[in-house]
Amino acid sequence: MKGAVYLLSLEELALWNDVDCIVAVKEFSRRGTLSWEDASVLAHAAKAKGLTVSFEWDALMEEPRFRDLTLKLKNFPSVFDAIRVRDAGAAWWARENLNCDIHLILEAGHHNQMAIESWKQRLGARLTRIALSPELPLSVIRQWRQQLGLPLEVMALGPLLLFHSPRPLLSSLASAPEGSEWKATGASEESPHKGFPLQENAHGTLMFHPKDLGLLERWSDMQAAGIDYARIDHRLQSSVAPLVANFIASPQDENREALKQAWNTDWMRGYWDVNKSDVLFNKLKNQHLGHDERLCGEVLEGKRESWLAIRVRGPGLTRGADLRVINPKGEERSLKLSWLKDDAFNAVESLSEGQVGFIPWSSGAPSRSKLHLN
């Protein structure tokens, strides 16, 4: 497993050995800081050291900006071994217009193998790396590495981007012109988390998790799972670069602890061990009010000891039918349709889907109770 880092300066470059380098230019990378000229100098210097270098294009772009900026990429410098792209359009454009390898940043979504497979089919041999979503647990990544046959990259340490808006959300608060760069922290009234790092730049507004994703304690697990590249994003705290370099060169406990001590943000493992981010969904709905093929109506209102007003669902209702009434608490009662009336309170023999009618009263059958055929 190889370390992957962002190149920030020539001084730092001296620290890096046997790592994969990423160059982030302001115009193309949403957190990029480099000019084209600086990026070119850095990339050439890295290549001279024998390092591999990729060009990051992770900014999302509407058509006019996309069209203008891709003109700059037409003569893609050969110093770059690959282009790293996030947007589906950028990936398509790179396939059609460049000859270099393509690294896909699939950190938003792409939580199933079929999604990755769709890109394999379309990019073919040009696709030489996938940067995976931080929402995937190690067990899934291990399985994918065996089955996909593609080099995989994960972020092993760095800030977790939670939110990206193209709109300028900080400069408006600062009563300053858009286009400036702003940094701040935010504390939500509803969340126990405080100190969300915020940043506004030419690509919009970014918000990060107060804690960084930190998986260095699981370095050996990553290696065992076959992960090919472990990215460490130290751009918000470049002073720790020597400690990052030490750890990548020698991923020992003491080097990790030294880095952790110097890193100015707490670490978290996120979904690395397990992802249960859908288990709360069941609580968002009343599970007692489920539907099945025997559903035949729902209670709209009841008049004690007199009637239930209902709306017919499904195949319809006929007088004499045996029903089960299930209320929102999940309590069930039996009910026989000894009589049936239509919406005008006239006795009828049957009602069909969508019609409103009246049936004998049943206790414990408030509004929203369901009627099922026995």
Add this chain to the structure above:
Amino acid sequence: MERFTPELLAPAGNLDKLKTAVLYGADAVYCAGQDYGLRAAADNFTREELAIGVAFAHQRGAKVYVVLNGFLHDEDLVELPDFIRYLKSIAVDAVIVSDPGVALLVREHGPIPLHVSTQASVLNLAGVKAWQELGATRVVLGREVTVHDAGALQRLSGVEMEQFVHGAMCMAYSGHCVISNFTQGRDSNRGGCAHSCRFSYDIKFEDGKNESAFFMSSKDLEGLSVLPRFVQEGIVSLKVEGRMKSPLYAATTTRVYRRALDFWKEHGHWDNAPWGEWQEELRRLPHRDATEASLVGPAGADSIFDEREHVDSAWGMAGVVLSAGPERGVLLECKQSFEQDARLEALTFEGETVTLSAREMLAPDYSALTRSKPSSLVRFPWTPGLAAGQVVRLGKSL
């Protein structure tokens, strides 16, 4: 030759809302099954309800699109092929996806016409072409794309373009917000969005300045005044957001945009169009402040809704007409209580609104009634113009 008019695509959070939208004139509705969409808390549709909804819509010339636009995990895909085959069997008109893996499955187990969800944040021609390769026939563009650019993308790609015209908006690039995932353990891209962008935040700037603000909350999109641009650019479909919202919302938005589009269809121009009247109708709904967002140019700081959520509408939902006729009278399903002096207006499918007299209301069994209750039924004498499925609104005391 019939004049080009964009499709009006309305939200259908459940079967009743589907019927409401279709009856008020939607050309198409979008809805979800119990899984695979982005509104886990919505009622959504069982398979049986989907079949009923599709039949209801098709009988009235409307289309039904089913959303499968979650970013799904491997285990979510296990039962998806069976659901896709079911959707094909009941002849849904398209599915809306954002996950390329889901697109592959739709191609394999449908096929069903494939629309790309705004959740995929398609913003440029190359992005359209990337999805075209996966079989997409329509793209619901990212909300950051202007109408002008959308028209160009449609002409250059040959793929149908759909844009949001009305409703609440994500502040983030859609599909690129995981605040709920990492702060509340709820996957926003599988239906668990906790709407953290609507919270107030205390902001501390590097220079020491502090601000407390709803800085991530967007005003609601209102694209009514942009309709001439949509028509001019030939945008195929205009989508109204709001599957979680009330039947009053579904009825009002569909009714207003239907009338506006019909005005264009009839006249071929917008001269003397009653813009003020249409806008006033929309503003009678509970709403945040309105913005055109990025429909005309990039959304700026003035698109931020820096206020706590609140309802400030002069009108609320009184109920839905369950049945109506000269002999049987009018039966209303009430959503909130009102008394005999209440102002009640039925939103008719055609023509002006119709006033109902609450003084004449009766209980369902024709006994006397002075006050309605939420989730109760109320009878009114027959009033011409009323029909089953119409929504009745209640004027609030201000």
